[in-house]
Amino acid sequence: MISCEIISAFFYGRDIYYLEGQMSGGEDMKEKIRHLVIGAEVLVLIGLCISLVKNGNAQRVTVQSQIEEKTDKISNTSDYEKDNKKIIDIKGIGMKDIEGKENEEEDLEEINCKENNFKEKKRVALTFDDGPSSKYTPQLLEGLRERGVHATFFLMGKNIEGNEELVKQIQEEGHLIGNHTYNHVELDKIPKEKALEEIEAANQEIYEITGVYPQWLRPPYGAWVKNLDFCVEMFPVLWDVDTLDWKSKNVESILKIAKAEVKDGAVILMHDAYQSSVEAALQIVDLLTAKGYEFVTVDELILP
Numbered sequence: 001m002i003s004c005e006i007i008s009a010f011f012y013g014r015d016i017y018y019l020e021g022q023m024s025g026g027e028d029m030k031e032k033i034r035h036l037v038i039g040a041e042v043l044v045l046i047g048l049c050i051s052l053v054k055n056g057n058a059q060r061v062t063v064q065s066q067i068e069e070k071t072d073k074i075s076n077t078s079d080y081e082k083d084n085k086k087i088i089d090i091k092g093i094g095m096k097d098i099e100g101k102e103n104e105e106e107d108l109e110e111i112n113c114k115e116n117n118f119k120e121k122k123r124v125a126l127t128f129d130d131g132p133s134s135k136y137t138p139q140l141l142e143g144l145r146e147r148g149v150h151a152t153f154f155l156m157g158k159n160i161e162g163n164e165e166l167v168k169q170i171q172e173e174g175h176l177i178g179n180h181t182y183n184h185v186e187l188d189k190i191p192k193e194k195a196l197e198e199i200e201a202a203n204q205e206i207y208e209i210t211g212v213y214p215q216w217l218r219p220p221y222g223a224w225v226k227n228l229d230f231c232v233e234m235f236p237v238l239w240d241v242d243t244l245d246w247k248s249k250n251v252e253s254i255l256k257i258a259k260a261e262v263k264d265g266a267v268i269l270m271h272d273a274y275q276s277s278v279e280a281a282l283q284i285v286d287l288l289t290a291k292g293y294e295f296v297t298v299d300e301l302i303l304p
């Protein structure tokens with residue numbers, strides 16, 4: 001503003017000088033006007049200098065404030081996350097503009113998402129009883145292989161004969177094999193010696209194929225006899241979620257139970273003995289995987 005007024009005075013003075021030059025008058029008057037104009041020109045120059053200095057200061061203040069603002073953001077973000085998140089922070093600052101509050105919030109969300117990946121996943125164990133089945137077990141194995149999921153198969157001794165390759169395949173594909181007795185007997189309804197025979201006969205069938213003596217036992221109907229704990233070096237495994245797949249033979253019904261009852265650490269009971277069970281099991285895998293669950297075998301779930 002000041003410089004504009006001085007420039008106006010400068011041109012005004014020059015106009016007076018010009019007009020006086022055209023006028024006939026005394027030399028004294030002309031001299032006075034010349035001094036006036038020179039004075040005005042000096043004022044203009046001083047004004048311009050002041051103006052330049054002031055502008056320079058203003059620019060320095062602006063740059064300084066921008067630097068301070070950026071420094072604040074760097075120190076704030078560093079306070080939020082340290083060490084291994086440094087790369088993310090640096091990326092975030094680079095993407096921010098100086099006034100971009102919204103960008104700042106987006107960066108924080110991005111970091112939060114990455115943090116969630118470090119949290120331990122929820123885990124469940126799918127278990128299949130009564131197999132192996134030459135018709136349904138291969139379909140189930142294929143679906144589990146495609147999804148990169150391992151399950152636990154409690155095999156009946158009497159179903160192994162003729163399905164030896166299938167048992168081998170279950171083992172080779174990383175699933176856990178357990179014992180479901182030889183004849184699917186109710187262990188609490190038969191003499192102790194007979195119960196032990198049932199368990200041992202199934203163990204022998206499995207051992208001859210896999211070279212591994214089963215450690216995990218699923219008693220048919222969940223009927224376990226406590227005293228047997230002292231006679232077999234095996235762990236009985238019951239279940240948390242009974243899908244009743246053998247009863248309904250209905251995919252929707254099985255899914256409904258799974259959706260309602262499955263939670264972190266659950267053992268899910270199913271049977272690779274029905275088409276509906278195979279289809280439902282694979283849908284359960286897809287559903288729970290999408291919800292962040294990891295599928296593990298029974299030993300991985302139970303043992304520390």
Ligand code: NI
Nearest residue numbers: 129130220221
């Ligand atoms: Ni069974």
